[in-house]
Amino acid sequence: MSEEQGITVSKEENISAWYQELIVKSNLADYSSVSGCIVYRPLAYSIWERVKEEVDKRFKEIGIENAYFPLLIPESLLEKEAEHFQGFTPEVAWVTEAGNSELNERLAIRPTSEAIMYDSYSKWIKSWRDLPLKLNQWNNVIRWEFKHPTPFLRTREFLWNEGHNVYETKEGALEDKVRVLGAYKEVVEDYMALPGFIGRKTEKEKFAGAVDTWSMEHLLPDGKAIQGPDYHYDGTNFAEAFEITFMGRGSEEKYPHQTTYAITTRQLGIMIMVHSDDRGLVIPPKLAPIKTVIVPIPADEDYNERILEKGREISSKLEDCKIDDRENQTPGWKFNEWELKGVPLRIEIGPEEIKENTLTLVRRDNQEKITVEQSEAKEKVEEILEKIQKKLLKNAREFLNENTRETRSYGELKQILEEKGGFIKAPWCGKSSCEKKIKDETTAKITNIPSKYETPENEECIKCGEKAKYWVNFAKSY
Amino acid sequence: MSEEQGITVSKEENISAWYQELIVKSNLADYSSVSGCIVYRPLAYSIWERVKEEVDKRFKEIGIENAYFPLLIPESLLEKEAEHFQGFTPEVAWVTEAGNSELNERLAIRPTSEAIMYDSYSKWIKSWRDLPLKLNQWNNVIRWEFKHPTPFLRTREFLWNEGHNVYETKEGALEDKVRVLGAYKEVVEDYMALPGFIGRKTEKEKFAGAVDTWSMEHLLPDGKAIQGPDYHYDGTNFAEAFEITFMGRGSEEKYPHQTTYAITTRQLGIMIMVHSDDRGLVIPPKLAPIKTVIVPIPADEDYNERILEKGREISSKLEDCKIDDRENQTPGWKFNEWELKGVPLRIEIGPEEIKENTLTLVRRDNQEKITVEQSEAKEKVEEILEKIQKKLLKNAREFLNENTRETRSYGELKQILEEKGGFIKAPWCGKSSCEKKIKDETTAKITNIPSKYETPENEECIKCGEKAKYWVNFAKSY
Numbered sequence: 001m002s003e004e005q006g007i008t009v010s011k012e013e014n015i016s017a018w019y020q021e022l023i024v025k026s027n028l029a030d031y032s033s034v035s036g037c038i039v040y041r042p043l044a045y046s047i048w049e050r051v052k053e054e055v056d057k058r059f060k061e062i063g064i065e066n067a068y069f070p071l072l073i074p075e076s077l078l079e080k081e082a083e084h085f086q087g088f089t090p091e092v093a094w095v096t097e098a099g100n101s102e103l104n105e106r107l108a109i110r111p112t113s114e115a116i117m118y119d120s121y122s123k124w125i126k127s128w129r130d131l132p133l134k135l136n137q138w139n140n141v142i143r144w145e146f147k148h149p150t151p152f153l154r155t156r157e158f159l160w161n162e163g164h165n166v167y168e169t170k171e172g173a174l175e176d177k178v179r180v181l182g183a184y185k186e187v188v189e190d191y192m193a194l195p196g197f198i199g200r201k202t203e204k205e206k207f208a209g210a211v212d213t214w215s216m217e218h219l220l221p222d223g224k225a226i227q228g229p230d231y232h233y234d235g236t237n238f239a240e241a242f243e244i245t246f247m248g249r250g251s252e253e254k255y256p257h258q259t260t261y262a263i264t265t266r267q268l269g270i271m272i273m274v275h276s277d278d279r280g281l282v283i284p285p286k287l288a289p290i291k292t293v294i295v296p297i298p299a300d301e302d303y304n305e306r307i308l309e310k311g312r313e314i315s316s317k318l319e320d321c322k323i324d325d326r327e328n329q330t331p332g333w334k335f336n337e338w339e340l341k342g343v344p345l346r347i348e349i350g351p352e353e354i355k356e357n358t359l360t361l362v363r364r365d366n367q368e369k370i371t372v373e374q375s376e377a378k379e380k381v382e383e384i385l386e387k388i389q390k391k392l393l394k395n396a397r398e399f400l401n402e403n404t405r406e407t408r409s410y411g412e413l414k415q416i417l418e419e420k421g422g423f424i425k426a427p428w429c430g431k432s433s434c435e436k437k438i439k440d441e442t443t444a445k446i447t448n449i450p451s452k453y454e455t456p457e458n459e460e461c462i463k464c465g466e467k468a469k470y471w472v473n474f475a476k477s478y
Numbered sequence: 479m480s481e482e483q484g485i486t487v488s489k490e491e492n493i494s495a496w497y498q499e500l501i502v503k504s505n506l507a508d509y510s511s512v513s514g515c516i517v518y519r520p521l522a523y524s525i526w527e528r529v530k531e532e533v534d535k536r537f538k539e540i541g542i543e544n545a546y547f548p549l550l551i552p553e554s555l556l557e558k559e560a561e562h563f564q565g566f567t568p569e570v571a572w573v574t575e576a577g578n579s580e581l582n583e584r585l586a587i588r589p590t591s592e593a594i595m596y597d598s599y600s601k602w603i604k605s606w607r608d609l610p611l612k613l614n615q616w617n618n619v620i621r622w623e624f625k626h627p628t629p630f631l632r633t634r635e636f637l638w639n640e641g642h643n644v645y646e647t648k649e650g651a652l653e654d655k656v657r658v659l660g661a662y663k664e665v666v667e668d669y670m671a672l673p674g675f676i677g678r679k680t681e682k683e684k685f686a687g688a689v690d691t692w693s694m695e696h697l698l699p700d701g702k703a704i705q706g707p708d709y710h711y712d713g714t715n716f717a718e719a720f721e722i723t724f725m726g727r728g729s730e731e732k733y734p735h736q737t738t739y740a741i742t743t744r745q746l747g748i749m750i751m752v753h754s755d756d757r758g759l760v761i762p763p764k765l766a767p768i769k770t771v772i773v774p775i776p777a778d779e780d781y782n783e784r785i786l787e788k789g790r791e792i793s794s795k796l797e798d799c800k801i802d803d804r805e806n807q808t809p810g811w812k813f814n815e816w817e818l819k820g821v822p823l824r825i826e827i828g829p830e831e832i833k834e835n836t837l838t839l840v841r842r843d844n845q846e847k848i849t850v851e852q853s854e855a856k857e858k859v860e861e862i863l864e865k866i867q868k869k870l871l872k873n874a875r876e877f878l879n880e881n882t883r884e885t886r887s888y889g890e891l892k893q894i895l896e897e898k899g900g901f902i903k904a905p906w907c908g909k910s911s912c913e914k915k916i917k918d919e920t921t922a923k924i925t926n927i928p929s930k931y932e933t934p935e936n937e938e939c940i941k942c943g944e945k946a947k948y949w950v951n952f953a954k955s956y
Binding site: 030032033034037038039040041042045046048049065066067068069070071072073074077089090091092093094095096097098099100106107109116119120123124135139140142144146157159 | 519520545549555568570574575584597601620
């Protein structure tokens with residue numbers, strides 16, 4: 001592969017340099033003239049559109065409707081919930097001028113829309129009959145981070161869904177938690193092929209303004225954890241701050257219970273980083289805009305026309321199939337290009353295949369070559385694409401399992417963090433002071449308290465030795 | 479109808495007050511705490527999503543791909559094309575601070591994305607093989623207008639598509655003009671039921687930075703014209719400013735030809751204003767999220783269960799059908815509510831209908847009552863919805879035709895403008911000076927030069943009396 005065409009750094013050697021080169025060379029995305037903001041080229045954007053579509057379909061089944069609220073939020077509104085405000089102001093981009101005028105009040109570009117949405121909610125919600133209210137936005141937000149940006153994983157502008165529901169009771173809010181997190185999990189696992197731990201965040205790590213936060217936590221190939229989709233139960237905190245009240249069934253005035261939930265374009269970065277390799281992108285078949293590419297292998301002139309004809313015939317039978325009939329490039333060059341761009345399956349047709357009525361399929365994920373009859377192209381291709389989809393999840397799951405280690409010893413925890421990374425399952429007493437000490441000493445935090453972990457019966461906190469309340473995951477986090 | 483439930487001002491009496499009350503009371507949209515920015519509630523947003531989906535499908539057939547570019551544009555980039563910059567700076571919202579820091583350079587919130595997109599284009603486009611490049615964004619933009627805002631029609635933030643294509647030649651650019659404007663026309667006419675004049679803008683009225691602009695111009699019920707979707711041919715203006723060059727087929731370095739095109743949420747406002755009435759919204763069936771609503775008419779207890787059962791049975795057979803089985807509201811109250819919210823067809827089921835195996839249908843657009851057999855509900859409902867769709871376009875077209883008047887006399891032009899409004903077809907010499915004088919004297923502008931108007935042979939300019947080059951439309955414009 002020529003240096004111009006391929007990636008020059010290996011994933012194992014320098015994952016960060018590899019990732020940054022990969023993203024640009026594959027035409028997935030590009031840097032822009034605005035520091036920390038990237039361009040989503042059609043390849044990245046089409047994957048996001050597919051993710052969005054799948055999540056959105058599931059939201060509709062939960063009765064969640066889409067709406068759109070203003071991008072700009074007056075500072076006085078943002079200030080209404082103090083904890084929330086403090087959590088976000090260090091990263092807010094402020095509009096202070098319009099045209100040739102100075103504004104009377106600064107306007108924040110939404111870092112999230114609680115303030116502007118709940119201002120409307122307080123007008124709309126009057127009675128229990130107006131509840132539940134389940135509204136979602138698919139939009140762009142800005143958080144002006146000063147840490148080093150990484151495409152998708154940490155950018156100053158990103159795309160996301162932000163759902164903001166309102167319920168009569170806490171029970172309603174928690175019922176939908178299961179459904180919303182279930183929707184996210186389905187799309188993240190079955191489409192993006194990303195496994196992770198779903199669980200509750202600790203008091204210290206929860207969202208600014210929330211009573212409780214749940215998240216899905218993934219593992220990157222370098223052993224660092226990274227947060228995926230989340231769900232926040234806000235109790236009546238925001239309702240009190242934004243004066244949202246309703247007349248209850250017994251005609252009493254009440255504060256409703258609120259939740260928020262999100263999945264972001266960060267998820268694309270996780271997907272790319274987990275599955276891709278030194279040849280380029282690996283895109284799970286269900287999200288690949290091009291699922292198969294047909295590359296004709298030129299022979300003498302007698303064959304060439306028949307090869308192209310066969311290619312077109314096969315292509316017309318397959319979903320999202322592209323035939324690469326460019327004459328100015330060699331098959332080898334084309335192989336490299338489509339591998340770089342992550343097309344899940346390549347179909348080669350040359351004189352051999354014409355003679356034998358076969359097709360040669362090459363899997364992007366493991367380079368396996370498979371010969372199939374032309375007559376069964378459609379079924380075989382679909383079968384193999386499904387296999388690839390499953391294999392990617394299986395690989396990622398194996399990596400996650402191998403890199404989730406259990407310990408009861410603080411010494412061992414430190415050693416694993418230093419030598420191997422990954423998640424470390426350990427017992428914890430539930431006190432923020434222990435959590436904080438561990439973070440200060442190791443930089444590892446509690447990513448969450450996985451729902452699937454049992455409650456410890458006779459365990460001691462890995463830090464203070466007191467009775468442990470939870471098995472939790474520690475990890476150095478992105 | 480109680481005052482709380484219905485609209486208190488009539489459309490004929492005071493269209494602006496009617497419109498503003500209609501939009502809020504129907505739950506279509508709401509005002510927000512940011513002056514000039516509105517909230518798109520689920521009803522408005524779902525209509526926009528449908529419009530978007532239909533346009534997007536047609537774009538894909540033209541080979542246009544979606545992408546996403548940063549919201550913020552450095553001032554130095556925006557300045558690169560001087561005419562374009564001057565056109566927009568009076569309305570730009572500027573970000574000058576982030577977190578607690580002042581920025582080194584002001585960042586514009588995109589009023590449109592030429593500058594940020596073409597900065598990337600100049601990196602991506604190298605050879606004729608990279609062309610055509612056809613990229614589109616569905617996003618939000620801000621133009622800080624100081625005129626009085628009106629929901630959808632003039633808001634400081636709006637949603638739109640902005641397509642930005644690049645071609646080797648002018649011919650390519652103009653070929654796609656026909657296809658893109660055709661796509662817009664199909665969606666605007668066949669879905670939004672809005673007729674209009676497609677034509678070229680004059681030099682004076684074209685887009686800042688363009689060589690030529692084409693638009694679709696609609697007519698509002700108050701006799702004012704308003705611009706719908708548009709298409710700009712930019713020649714090589716932007717390519718020169720942003721240094722976009724490519725190696726041509728003969729290995730010579732060349733500037734490519736560019737186009738941009740857009741449809742915005744303003745279109746929703748036009749649709750609402752044109753079709754709706756004193757009872758509330760009228761939504762064309764193809765865009766209505768709820769196409770039919772079933773209202774059970776209560777009788778004695780024997781019947782009520784059978785009525786509800788029948789309602790559910792019919793509802794399950796129809797697309798986007800809602801059954802309103804609320805027990806705390808009367809049928810009359812429900813009729814008013816669904817008329818206010820623009821549901822195209824109401825289905826009443828009471829004891830009479832149960833006895834006779836019929837359904838009573840009531841059209842939203844003209845209140846016509848139709849009795850159909852229950853067994854043919856599906857076919858009849860679909861047939862009537864289609865009729866309503868066509869009737870709305872027909873009505874709008876008749877209104878447009880009745881309010882497009884031809885004259886050769888400047889006196890008459892002024893009189894029509896004063897007494898009737900609407901479009902006035904008149905011969906024009908092609909000189910900006912005449913156009914400007916007419917605008918200064920009457921406030922009417924040339925909305926465009928409709929493609930379907932013939933070329934005048936022996937006509938005199940309505941202003942200067944010199945030989946006329948075009949038949950054009952004059953109108954007072956929103």
